Amino acid sequence: MTPPTALAERLTTAPEAWEALDRPSYRAEHVLGVALNALGRGRGPVVDALHGTWLGHPLHPALTDVPIGAWTAALALDALDAVGASRAPGLAAASRACTAVGLVGAAAAVASGLVDWQHTHEGARRVGVVHGLLSATATGLQLASWRARGRGRTARGRALGLAGWCVVTASAALGGALVHRHGVGSDHADRSLAPRTFTDALPVADLVDGRPARADVDGVRVVLLRQGDGPVRAFGEECPHLRGPLSEGWVTREGLVCPWHGSCFSLEDGAVVHGPATAPLPRFEARVRGGTVQVRRVPPVPGASPGSVTAAEQHREDEEDRRARH
Amino acid sequence: MRATEVLTAHHDELRSLLSELARLPGDRAVERQRVLDHLVDELSLHEQLEDEIFYPSVTAASPMVAVAHAEHRYLEDQVAVVVRTGPRRAGFDEEVRVLTAAVEHHAGHEESEMFTEVDAKLDADVLEDMGARIAARLEELRASRTTQLRLRVKREVLRRTPGGARRPR
Ligand code: FES
Ligand SMILES: [Fe+2]
Ligand SMILES: [Fe+2]
Numbered sequence: 001m002t003p004p005t006a007l008a009e010r011l012t013t014a015p016e017a018w019e020a021l022d023r024p025s026y027r028a029e030h031v032l033g034v035a036l037n038a039l040g041r042g043r044g045p046v047v048d049a050l051h052g053t054w055l056g057h058p059l060h061p062a063l064t065d066v067p068i069g070a071w072t073a074a075l076a077l078d079a080l081d082a083v084g085a086s087r088a089p090g091l092a093a094a095s096r097a098c099t100a101v102g103l104v105g106a107a108a109a110v111a112s113g114l115v116d117w118q119h120t121h122e123g124a125r126r127v128g129v130v131h132g133l134l135s136a137t138a139t140g141l142q143l144a145s146w147r148a149r150g151r152g153r154t155a156r157g158r159a160l161g162l163a164g165w166c167v168v169t170a171s172a173a174l175g176g177a178l179v180h181r182h183g184v185g186s187d188h189a190d191r192s193l194a195p196r197t198f199t200d201a202l203p204v205a206d207l208v209d210g211r212p213a214r215a216d217v218d219g220v221r222v223v224l225l226r227q228g229d230g231p232v233r234a235f236g237e238e239c240p241h242l243r244g245p246l247s248e249g250w251v252t253r254e255g256l257v258c259p260w261h262g263s264c265f266s267l268e269d270g271a272v273v274h275g276p277a278t279a280p281l282p283r284f285e286a287r288v289r290g291g292t293v294q295v296r297r298v299p300p301v302p303g304a305s306p307g308s309v310t311a312a313e314q315h316r317e318d319e320e321d322r323r324a325r326h
Numbered sequence: 327m328r329a330t331e332v333l334t335a336h337h338d339e340l341r342s343l344l345s346e347l348a349r350l351p352g353d354r355a356v357e358r359q360r361v362l363d364h365l366v367d368e369l370s371l372h373e374q375l376e377d378e379i380f381y382p383s384v385t386a387a388s389p390m391v392a393v394a395h396a397e398h399r400y401l402e403d404q405v406a407v408v409v410r411t412g413p414r415r416a417g418f419d420e421e422v423r424v425l426t427a428a429v430e431h432h433a434g435h436e437e438s439e440m441f442t443e444v445d446a447k448l449d450a451d452v453l454e455d456m457g458a459r460i461a462a463r464l465e466e467l468r469a470s471r472t473t474q475l476r477l478r479v480k481r482e483v484l485r486r487t488p489g490g491a492r493r494p495r
Contacts, residue, residue, distance in 0.1 A: 019385075022382075023382070026377060026395060029399065030402075033399060033402050033403065034480070034483075036403075037402070037403065037406035037484060037487065038483060038484075038487055039487065039488065040410055040487030040488035040489045040490055041410065041487075041488055041489030042488050042489075043403075043406075118399070119396060119399075121392035121393070121395075121396065122392050125392070244393075248431060248435075249431075250424065250427035250428070250431070252420070252424050253420060257424075259397065259400075259428070259431050259432075260393055260396050260397065260400075261396050261399070261400065262400045262403065262404075
């Protein structure tokens, strides 16, 4: 017999290969794109809020806790009521209220899930389609349950609620696969500490005004940028969203734009200006010595580094540099 | 012509519309609007040809199709910004510049990577056949009343969204 873990894995990964979903999924995305663009200048703020750029990580997984939690609570209250284990009055009403709270949460979760899903690729995109369809089905069942409960058809309402709970659980399993297997919503940037000390990147003469350039520094890929006589800026080359190549992006008034899904990062500190990315771009310090741009990693947790190897090493390097220049 | 050649030729049409838009001075708003309308329509048609015919036929030959779809989406979003801004507003040139950079990145990537790969992997007669289909479909779409209406509605909707500019006359 197939061990249960392998079975679960087979079920959650099967949709990855369902290429027949691609056409309808791109169609659906076009419709979604038009609908979002119909918000005009409101599109950016709405979409960013739903991605969770303000939160530093995706909003969607946090929102899904609301329907799943509330519907689980409704299920528990139904069970108590059914077996008569509790004499507390109003269990049926409480259960219906939980169903309603779940519905409100589900609406928000669907909106945030759609905006995250639209920027996924291939296998993850297909799993995302199934995840979305299951979630929509579960929401429909819970809506029907809420209405049945309102009309006093308690048994029917409970049955629909149970069905909705089972479907949302299956959907959550796919959502888990999307995050843990496909890394949707997780930070894809290179967060190693290398290079800890200033390392040659490229000749400063290679930088074209306002054009991102790519350099390989000790196996770490870095994007370098200089505007006019301004300082040379250096960031991680790989977009935190899905590893789009930032050196192939472009600079707008707001920052550096990823060529794949348009995430925008501040040129000051790499902070997210617009999603879908929710994690900042890794930053590097850059200096020019003897016509060569050198870069070193800015430790990801400023202020927490005293005593760390990187901080000590960088401090020593700064001292040596100061002495050499006097 | 091979499909890749047909699409490259259409890229060049898009490029020349973009440079025409950049060349026209700001006080010739009516002409800028006309070129912009034309550009928005041709870009939509280009994406449609690739989405419907080219990309589905080359998914097996190139790993870049998913990224190409994503980039089309970015182009659509930036087109929406440009149309909404309108040729009389101060930010128009900047938004057109961003659109140009995005088109250049996407079309350039297709030509230098995806098309070369497809040319190397697919049979010449398959590519010729696909090229004929794409060219015929483009003519068909350009001539179709329904398509013209659809494109016009799309432009008008984008222009009338919150924050949208008046049409210069
Ligand atoms: S990879 Fe998606 S925005 Fe950069
Ligand atoms: Fe394309
Ligand atoms: Fe193209």
